[in-house]
Amino acid sequence: MDATITMSPRRVAGAYLQEIRSECLRYLRAPSFILPVTLFSTVFYLMFGVLLNHSGSDASRYLLASYTTFGVIGPGLFGFGASLAIEREGGLLTLKRALPMPPGAYLLGKMVMAMGMATLVAALLLTLGLTLGGVTLSPARVLAMLLAGAFGVLPFCALGMFVGTLIKGQGAPGLLNLVYLPMAFLSGLWLPLSMLPKPLQAMAPVWPSYHLNQLTLAAVGMGQGALWPHVLALAAFAAAFLVLAARRLRRVG
Amino acid sequence: MNPSMPPVAELVGVTQRYGALTALDALDLAVRPGELLALLGPNGAGKSTSIGVLLGLVRPQSGQARLFGRDPQDVASRRRIGVMLQSAALPATLRVGELLRLTASYYPAPRPLAESAGLAGVDDLLTRPYGKLSGGQQRRVQFALALCGRPDLLFLDEPTVGMDIEARQKLWAAIRTLVGEGCAVVLTTHYLEEAEALAQRVVVMGQGRVLTEGSVDDLRGRVGMTRIRCLSDLDAEAVAGWTHVAAAQREEGRLVVTTAAAESVLRRLLDADTALSELEVRRAGLAEAFVELSRQDREAA
Numbered sequence A: 001m002d003a004t005i006t007m008s009p010r011r012v013a014g015a016y017l018q019e020i021r022s023e024c025l026r027y028l029r030a031p032s033f034i035l036p037v038t039l040f041s042t043v044f045y046l047m048f049g050v051l052l053n054h055s056g057s058d059a060s061r062y063l064l065a066s067y068t069t070f071g072v073i074g075p076g077l078f079g080f081g082a083s084l085a086i087e088r089e090g091g092l093l094t095l096k097r098a099l100p101m102p103p104g105a106y107l108l109g110k111m112v113m114a115m116g117m118a119t120l121v122a123a124l125l126l127t128l129g130l131t132l133g134g135v136t137l138s139p140a141r142v143l144a145m146l147l148a149g150a151f152g153v154l155p156f157c158a159l160g161m162f163v164g165t166l167i168k169g170q171g172a173p174g175l176l177n178l179v180y181l182p183m184a185f186l187s188g189l190w191l192p193l194s195m196l197p198k199p200l201q202a203m204a205p206v207w208p209s210y211h212l213n214q215l216t217l218a219a220v221g222m223g224q225g226a227l228w229p230h231v232l233a234l235a236a237f238a239a240a241f242l243v244l245a246a247r248r249l250r251r252v253g
Numbered sequence B: 001m002n003p004s005m006p007p008v009a010e011l012v013g014v015t016q017r018y019g020a021l022t023a024l025d026a027l028d029l030a031v032r033p034g035e036l037l038a039l040l041g042p043n044g045a046g047k048s049t050s051i052g053v054l055l056g057l058v059r060p061q062s063g064q065a066r067l068f069g070r071d072p073q074d075v076a077s078r079r080r081i082g083v084m085l086q087s088a089a090l091p092a093t094l095r096v097g098e099l100l101r102l103t104a105s106y107y108p109a110p111r112p113l114a115e116s117a118g119l120a121g122v123d124d125l126l127t128r129p130y131g132k133l134s135g136g137q138q139r140r141v142q143f144a145l146a147l148c149g150r151p152d153l154l155f156l157d158e159p160t161v162g163m164d165i166e167a168r169q170k171l172w173a174a175i176r177t178l179v180g181e182g183c184a185v186v187l188t189t190h191y192l193e194e195a196e197a198l199a200q201r202v203v204v205m206g207q208g209r210v211l212t213e214g215s216v217d218d219l220r221g222r223v224g225m226t227r228i229r230c231l232s233d234l235d236a237e238a239v240a241g242w243t244h245v246a247a248a249q250r251e252e253g254r255l256v257v258t259t260a261a262a263e264s265v266l267r268r269l270l271d272a273d274t275a276l277s278e279l280e281v282r283r284a285g286l287a288e289a290f291v292e293l294s295r296q297d298r299e300a301a
Helices: A009-028 A031-051 A058-090 A092-098 A105-131 A139-152 A154-166 A169-186 A198-206 A208-219 A228-252 B047-054 B096-104 B113-120 B135-147 B165-180 B192-198 B216-223 B236-240 B262-272 B286-300
Strands: B009-018 B021-031 B036-040 B062-067 B081-084 B153-157 B184-188 B201-206 B209-214 B226-231 B245-251 B254-259 B277-283
Touching: A009 A031, A009 A105, A009 B096, A031 A058, A031 A105, A058 A092, A058 A105, A058 A139, A058 A154, A058 A169, A058 A208, A092 B081, A105 A139, A105 A154, A139 A154, A139 A208, A154 A169, A154 A208, A154 A228, A169 A198, A169 A208, A198 A208, A208 A228, B009 B047, B021 B047, B021 B209, B036 B047, B036 B192, B047 B062, B047 B153, B047 B184, B081 B135, B096 B113, B096 B135, B113 B135, B113 B165, B135 B153, B135 B165, B153 B165, B165 B184, B165 B192, B184 B192, B201 B216, B209 B216, B226 B262, B236 B245, B236 B254, B254 B262
Parallel strands: B036 B184, B036 B201, B081 B153, B153 B184
Antiparallel strands: B009 B021, B009 B062, B201 B209, B226 B254, B226 B277, B245 B254
């Protein structure tokens, strides 16, 4: 019997592209995802970074970095975690595993979608900062912010994926907020770290968001020290959560 | 269908345990090229687990699963199958045409989109978002996704749940067309008339094993039951206690008696209730055969 069904590399590549396209389209059309992910950080920045500050102040620039970090985490946690939890419950993940979808296409699709959304959030915040906030940034710094957004979302994709394997269905967004909001606070995204109690300050490097924030601060020219330890820490977080999530998915499906 | 051809899908001595529960008990099952096989059995009989193992969703704890002679977890073997699961919440914001295009992209030589849509009767839904469709329409879309890759083997898990009679018959016609093209089908269903209408071979499962298998006629013949239906005041429970009566109950106000000795039971019924009317006598369908086989299995256990 002809058991070898080969597929041309071109068609395999086409399947990956279709998966990415579908994943992006379905979320662009879902206001329940788009609105919180884009509005949370931009509205906060407008209130605290623009309205309550002098235009062009250091605070406005500092807050642009930390709200970008805050905004970039959302698409990773929710795009990955909430959707995985819901699709595990609804049977979509099972169907995709039964279909001859190329391996990894499911995760790649979500990853590209999250990177695109994170870049969009960073671009929206930059637009607000550069216009209403009176922040001035060189084109190189603007590019660095967008890159920090696009790639900085990845460890949070992995974290979201792990949370998505712990819980099924509609309970996931609640659990994700329990991770998202305290983590943002504890890594100095809402209040500068120096305003937090000493033990909490010392604990900050435990959170991946702290390390991403050091990168966005460096991108707006307010960095301190070398960047590579933070890049390394983020890569380690991403790898660790990815391994944990993959192991749980294999075990519990 | 040619029995000498190697099976398109098979389970060989597959055992699957979940804690104390044995879902599959050294199960052997083979699907031959081009045949329509119906898997029947009560909930917990092992139908869904069998399908899960055949689709590569679950790796068998012992024994072997093969799809086209390969490991089902190998994506290449799954490029020849189509799948419709019992429940799959597809992305609500994607349009039907987009879902079809995406699923077709997984296959080496899919059907043209219009052909898939036509076969499944969703041509008029292509631009509609999936989430806006009725339950029956969503099932039709899922069926279109199952057949869009031009599979040699189709898995249909309870395909007509939630469909009205007309939609169900359209789906049956489409399944017959696919079988006519040489596609093998594994169908699980609770609607016995569905197996009766479609299946060339029926496998009845219970407690993770094959209880019996054969054609619909074989199966009916094996239990040789007749169904008597009538309007009567007789107490169903009392009738159930008569000799030769396998079962007796009230359905929609009528007395329904299942028996292997129709003549003697009829005589007694007519004697016992002279006012008896609207009498119907017919050979038992698969439903009664199935009830009888499950009962025999329980008694043997």
